[in-house]
Amino acid sequence: MQKIVLIGAGRVGGHLGKRLKARGFDVVQVLNRHAAAAQALGEELQVAWSDHWSDIYPDADWVVLAVRDDAISEVAAAIAPFVPQALVTHTSGATSGTVLAPFFQRYGVFYPLQSFSAERVPAWSSLPFCVDAAQPADLVFLKKTAREIGGPVWEVNDEQRAALHVAAVFANNFANHCFAVAEALLAEKGLPFALLQPLLTETMNKALSASPATVQTGPAQRGDEATMQRQLDALTEHPAWHTIYEAMSESIRLGLP
Secondary structure, X not given: OXXXXXXXXXXXXXXXXXXXXXXXXXXXEEEOOOHHHHHHHHHHHOOEEEOOHHHOOOOOOXXXXXXXXXXXXXHHHHHOOOOOOOEEEEOOOOOOHHHHOOOOOOEEEEEEOOOOOOOOOOOHHHOOEEEEEXXXXXXXXXXXXXXXXXXXXXXXXXXXXXXXXXXXXHHHHHHHHHHHHHHHHHHHXXXXXXXXXXXXXXXXXXXXXXXXXHHOOOHHHXXXXXXXXXXXXXXXXXXXXXXXXXXXXXXXXXXXX
């Protein structure tokens, strides 16, 4: 049984720690730079916790860094003297696995491809895991672990994962921002966002059943300049949304390479 230390008590670390524990994995410690968060997750998992990197469990087999991208190198450097033999992985989609190479011989990436929210339990059985490792045996271990706690498992290298993360930002973060803009525009006229639910459902169903590029609709796709100008005029009081509308319309008109 691998002894697992979880570093990071945020949304990713919290959900991942609870899932590992629920599936019978030996999570032995939670570390976080803020004591209150470390204590809360540690007590929920019923494991030791600390807000000092030097307190890391010295016999850890696997250290999971579920921290911000800009903190990965800093935390790795801080714990390296205490767990030189451990497998150390981060959970980021936007950071290369080799960022850990200066600190550890055994390193990799254990990236759950999902947007995590504190109040929502992930659908683990369908959640893809993208894994990579410097050592073949560690890659086998990460694949096996991902299969036991999640859905499909993909071996994804740094270059592929960088493209995947950008794609995920477009599909998730940018799309959700468009939903928020739509909600705000409707609210200004006293209309509920629920009006758009059938449209959103149909849009998603079509995108998942075919190439999204082949099911594109709307005034930009059909070259309806008059409609586009009326809609731009309606956005004059929202310069940022006006800019988004123009940029998105131009991208649709240009099509994909």
